[in-house]
Amino acid sequence: MTFKYDHKKIETKWQKYWLTKNVFAAVDKSAKPKYYCLIEFPYPSGDGLHVGHLRSYTALDILARKRRMQGYNVMYPIGFDAFGLPSENYAIKTGIHPQTTTENNIKIFTRQLQAMGFSFDWQRAVTTTDPKYYKWTQWIFLKMYEKGLAYKAKIPINWCLSCKIGLANEEVVNGRCERCGGPVEKRQKEQWLFKITDYADRLLEDLDSVDYLERIKIQQQNWIGRSEGAEVNFQVIANGAKQFHKEEDKIASSAVPPRNDNLTVFTTRPDTLFGATFMVIAPEHPLILNLKNQISNLKEVEKYIAVAKKKSDLERTEVNKEKTGLELKGLMAINPVNNKEIPVFVADYVLISYGTGAIMAVPAHDQRDFEFAKKYGQPVTQVIEPTNGSGKKIDLKTEAYEEVNEGVMINSGRFNGLSVGKCINEITAWLAKRGVGRPAVNYKLRDWIFSRQRYWGEPIPIIYCRKCWEAKTQNSKSSAKGGPQPEADAPLVHASSGKSQSQEGVDYVLINGQEYAIIPLPENYLPLELPKVKSYEPTDSGESPLAAIADFVNTRCPFCGGQAIRETDTMPNWAGSNWYFLRYADPDNNKALADKKNLAYFLPVDWYNGGMEHTTLHLLYSRFIYKFLWDLGAVPESCGPEPYQKRTSHGMVLGSGGEKMSKSRGNVVNPDQVVAELGADTLRCYEMFMGPFDQAIPWDTKGVIGVRRFLEKVWQTFQSLISQKLSVVKGEKLMPLLHRTIKKVSADIESQDYNTAISALMIFINQAAADGLDKKTGETFLKILSPFAPHLVEELWQQLGHKRSIIQEPWPEFDEALAQNKEIELVIQINGRVKDKMIVPADINEQRAEKLALDRPKVLSQLAGKQIKNVIFIPGRLINFVV
RNA sequence: GCCGCUGUGGUGAAAUUGGUAUACACGCAGCACUCAAAAUGCUGUGAGCGCAAGCUCGUGUCGGUUCGAGUCCGACCAGCGGCACCA
Numbered sequence: 017m018t019f020k021y022d023h024k025k026i027e028t029k030w031q032k033y034w035l036t037k038n039v040f041a042a043v044d045k046s047a048k049p050k051y052y053c054l055i056e057f058p059y060p061s062g063d064g065l066h067v068g069h070l071r072s073y074t075a076l077d078i079l080a081r082k083r084r085m086q087g088y089n090v091m092y093p094i095g096f097d098a099f100g101l102p103s104e105n106y107a108i109k110t111g112i113h114p115q116t117t118t119e120n121n122i123k124i125f126t127r128q129l130q131a132m133g134f135s136f137d138w139q140r141a142v143t144t145t146d147p148k149y150y151k152w153t154q155w156i157f158l159k160m161y162e163k164g165l166a167y168k169a170k171i172p173i174n175w176c177l178s179c180k181i182g183l184a185n186e187e188v189v190n191g192r193c194e195r196c197g198g199p200v201e202k203r204q205k206e207q208w209l210f211k212i213t214d215y216a217d218r219l220l221e222d223l224d225s226v227d228y229l230e231r232i233k234i235q236q237q238n239w240i241g242r243s244e245g246a247e248v249n250f251q252v253i254a255n256g257a258k259q260f261h262k263e264e265d266k267i268a269s270s271a272v273p274p275r276n277d278n279l280t281v282f283t284t285r286p287d288t289l290f291g292a293t294f295m296v297i298a299p300e301h302p303l304i305l306n307l308k309n310q311i312s313n314l315k316e317v318e319k320y321i322a323v324a325k326k327k328s329d330l331e332r333t334e335v336n337k338e339k340t341g342l343e344l345k346g347l348m349a350i351n352p353v354n355n356k357e358i359p360v361f362v363a364d365y366v367l368i369s370y371g372t373g374a375i376m377a378v379p380a381h382d383q384r385d386f387e388f389a390k391k392y393g394q395p396v397t398q399v400i401e402p403t404n405g406s407g408k409k410i411d412l413k414t415e416a417y418e419e420v421n422e423g424v425m426i427n428s429g430r431f432n433g434l435s436v437g438k439c440i441n442e443i444t445a446w447l448a449k450r451g452v453g454r455p456a457v458n459y460k461l462r463d464w465i466f467s468r469q470r471y472w473g474e475p476i477p478i479i480y481c482r483k484c485w486e487a488k489t490q491n492s493k494s495s496a497k498g499g500p501q502p503e504a505d506a507p508l509v510h511a512s513s514g515k516s517q518s519q520e521g522v523d524y525v526l527i528n529g530q531e532y533a534i535i536p537l538p539e540n541y542l543p544l545e546l547p548k549v550k551s552y553e554p555t556d557s558g559e560s561p562l563a564a565i566a567d568f569v570n571t572r573c574p575f576c577g578g579q580a581i582r583e584t585d586t587m588p589n590w591a592g593s594n595w596y597f598l599r600y601a602d603p604d605n606n607k608a609l610a611d612k613k614n615l616a617y618f619l620p621v622d623w624y625n626g627g628m629e630h631t632t633l634h635l636l637y638s639r640f641i642y643k644f645l646w647d648l649g650a651v652p653e654s655c656g657p658e659p660y661q662k663r664t665s666h667g668m669v670l671g672s673g674g675e676k677m678s679k680s681r682g683n684v685v686n687p688d689q690v691v692a693e694l695g696a697d698t699l700r701c702y703e704m705f706m707g708p709f710d711q712a713i714p715w716d717t718k719g720v721i722g723v724r725r726f727l728e729k730v731w732q733t734f735q736s737l738i739s740q741k742l743s744v745v746k747g748e749k750l751m752p753l754l755h756r757t758i759k760k761v762s763a764d765i766e767s768q769d770y771n772t773a774i775s776a777l778m779i780f781i782n783q784a785a786a787d788g789l790d791k792k793t794g795e796t797f798l799k800i801l802s803p804f805a806p807h808l809v810e811e812l813w814q815q816l817g818h819k820r821s822i823i824q825e826p827w828p829e830f831d832e833a834l835a836q837n838k839e840i841e842l843v844i845q846i847n848g849r850v851k852d853k854m855i856v857p858a859d860i861n862e863q864r865a866e867k868l869a870l871d872r873p874k875v876l877s878q879l880a881g882k883q884i885k886n887v888i889f890i891p892g893r894l895i896n897f898v899v
Numbered sequence: 900g901c902c903g904c905u906g907u908g909g910u911g912a913a914a915u916u917g918g919u920a921u922a923c924a925c926g927c928a929g930c931a932c933u934c935a936a937a938a939u940g941c942u943g944u945g946a947g948c949g950c951a952a953g954c955u956c957g958u959g960u961c962g963g964u965u966c967g968a969g970u971c972c973g974a975c976c977a978g979c980g981g982c983a984c985c986a
Contacts, residue, residue, distance in 0.1 A: 235903085387984095847966065848918085
């Protein structure tokens with residue numbers, strides 16, 4: 017294809033102009049209303065910019081440019097989320113410091129982004145690996161610790177065998193590492209956690225106040241997974257003590273009763289309590305350890321637990337896996353509603369990480385319990401009967417009856433005859449009154465594991481001091497509780513009871529069997545910079561490469577001056593991206609993460625676009641951190657409780673075969689190449705034209721040509737106008753189309769229907785190329801084209817004799833009256849089928865239309881010999897004869 | 900299994916929300932320009948029947964509501980995405 021305009025010359029010219037005149041800078045103190053457009057800042061990978069990035073950046077660039085023309089002080093910032101594994105792995109292979117790699121990649125990304133003509137405010141660019149930036153990431157950590165929301169605990173973590181790194185629950189996909197796809201196993205490890213579960217309710221409720229795509233809201237809701245129900249206490253007795261569970265029996269006996277315990281379960285179906293015929297606890301449940309002397313088949317039980325523990329997440333979650341379990345012989349539980357003794361099982365289908373790690377099994381009304389009961393010969397007691405005439409069937413030979421919305425209670429003592437819904441409330445109240453239960457809420461959301469055993473991340477600003485611990489325990493020796501020694505298999509922390517190992521207000525950790533006080537680094541010690549290392553290789557023992565650097569690890573305690581040890585874990589790569597959008601408001605501040613006046617002006621983000629894959633990771637995390645900073649007062653109250661007013665998501669750009677783009681498939685499209693061959697304007701428009709913005713679309717190399725042809729046509733039409741070669745039509749003819757185009761393009765940018773916006777622009781230029789164009793109409797058209805193809809438009813705008821950049825022009829208003837055509841094509845239908853069309857005045861009335869229609873020979877021949885029963889007239893559209 | 904989304908030409912897809920199905924673009928075919936090709940321009944392009952005017956069918960399948968259904972209702976089928984033994 018030979019070109020009529022030189023995209024290289026034009027695009028570099030205007031990119032230089034924008035950059036040197038700094039036209040896209042957001043103004044800190046402006047009388048104008050602000051508008052904050054945000055895209056997810058990229059990780060500067062060695063592969064360079066991906067065409068998928070461009071989809072998101074182009075979309076919001078179009079919005080940013082339109083908002084500027086609408087009179088807003090727009091902030092459209094960019095930065096780099098530069099901590100992360102690829103640079104570190106590259107360092108392991110090559111010995112090149114991640115810092116060096118990062119700097120080089122940022123240069124490449126910067127060049128690529130500028131070559132696209134995005135209207136970023138480059139002066140606000142932030143980089144998460146810059147100590148001046150991560151000083152504040154560390155500061156946030158200290159504040160989290162200060163407020164009791166960061167704690168250290170020994171927990172089973174998801175350990176990726178190939179990355180040699182601990183993963184957050186959110187980073188494990190189908191039992192595999194989200195990053196490398198490798199297998200993940202459970203390991204016990206001391207980790208830093210953030211108590212995101214404290215914010216679960218607010219993260220859920222506040223979704224009502226924001227404008228997110230519905231599917232994003234739903235995904236967040238499901239991830240938080242709130243469910244309401246009740247906690248119920250079951251007393252557990254050992255067989256030897258069986259006869260003592262009534263007070264009078266106990267007194268009558270002289271024998272020492274064996275140890276009893278309580279087993280608390282969480283259930284969403286307290287109505288089915290009378291149908292609970294056995295209990296099941298998770299293999300990790302502490303009850304087993306506590307009552308191990310009472311379990312007569314302990315050997316077998318321990319064997320079962322050992323097998324269960326060895327199973328990876330992948331095996332444990334395998335679909336349709338047959339349930340396994342084992343009865344804890346010697347133990348019985350007492351159902352608090354009817355005092356029936358029921359057996360207790362251990363089984364790995366019960367998860368320690370949800371609820372209380374124990375369940376009451378109701379085989380008649382829960383399919384999982386039903387399967388388990390069938391296999392292990394447990395009784396099935398029906399307590400709900402479908403109402404007569406409801407059409408619901410119950411067949412307890414084949415499956416459980418799980419219907420909640422329908423049915424009445426039976427076999428349930430005083431609750432018989434109640435509806436299921438009513439019973440849930442009443443039985444919960446009854447349990448609470450008797451002190452054996454209470455209403456309870458549970459979440460699927462887990463606390464957020466915030467430690468990584470890696471080099472290339474923010475160091476955690478914590479040190480451990482033995483001397484401070486000794487001083488503290490000596491002071492409080494009189495009250496002498498002594499640190500409870502956590503056992504090797506300590507009860508696991510779960511969401512509802514996550515706690516640090518805290519004692520007397522001083523948190524401690526165990527290092528080589530000795531207690532050390534946890535000392536948060538004082539603020540004036542920040543930033544705690546990453547030291548240089550010789551080897552980036554992570555260790556199999558699971559320690560960060562930082563642990564091998566004596567100069568870093570060994571330090572002095574800032575409080576007592578004694579020998580102290582540094583935390584060597586680093587933060588996950590989400591740490592820097594949690595709050596970067598706040599920093600843009602004031603990127604160079606050294607006294608605070610951002611000045612409050614600037615935050616009050618720019619926040620919240622008005623429109624945030626990013627990938628669906630970040631819905632349960634970055635989006636949820638950053639909402640949490642924002643809420644925390646807002647509670648803290650670091651973000652002004654006037655900014656509101658939510659960081660992002662609006663959140664949308666773009667569809668992935670796939671390879672031409674419809675498969676994901678990847679190096680191994682060899683179907684990666686390099687944006688540099690497209691920019692070089694066809695220009696940035698073409699690439700921008702194609703990214704928007706290729707299909708609906710929120711859907712995944714395959715790249716079509718041939719399709720790009722069509723967009724370039726469109727821009728060529730624009731160029732040529734305006735060249736004719738400029739040289740007056742084109743027949744100049746005095747406005748009128750194009751006017752209705754122009755105003756319809758303004759209307760369509762304006763609305764489509766707001767609803768992200770960029771593909772139809774471009775189609776409308778194409779229709780206009782096709783018409784203009786055929787009919788001719790006057791200067792005023794042409795200029796209006798350039799304004800609405802400018803967000804899509806800014807370089808080309810600036811050039812034409814200048815050639816038309818304008819001194820000022822088109823970005824200073826106001827966005828065109830459309831006039832509904834002018835958008836109307838004077839004449840329309842009226843469709844004539846017979847029995848709803850199109851038979852003829854006629855050109856009529858737009859405001860034609862029914863009588864006139866009917867008369868005209870009945871004059872037409874085609875209509876007459878179709879109606880011959882038939883009787884018109886009814887006439888339906890839709891003004892401006894059609895007339896339909898019913899015969 | 901649960902939640903969500905999507906099924907329209909050879910292809911990417913439009914359709915003012917119940918009113919001309921296939922806009923816009925790619926591809927393909929024919930013609931023009933050319934020694935030739937590329938590029939460009941014009942014309943055609945859902946399927947079937949017909950020399951033709953025209954007729955019939957047609958938006959995953961089956962059924963319903965309506966003067967009129969891609970759009971609304973009911974029952975299915977297929978594909979994609981998320982969650983998944985969550986008590």
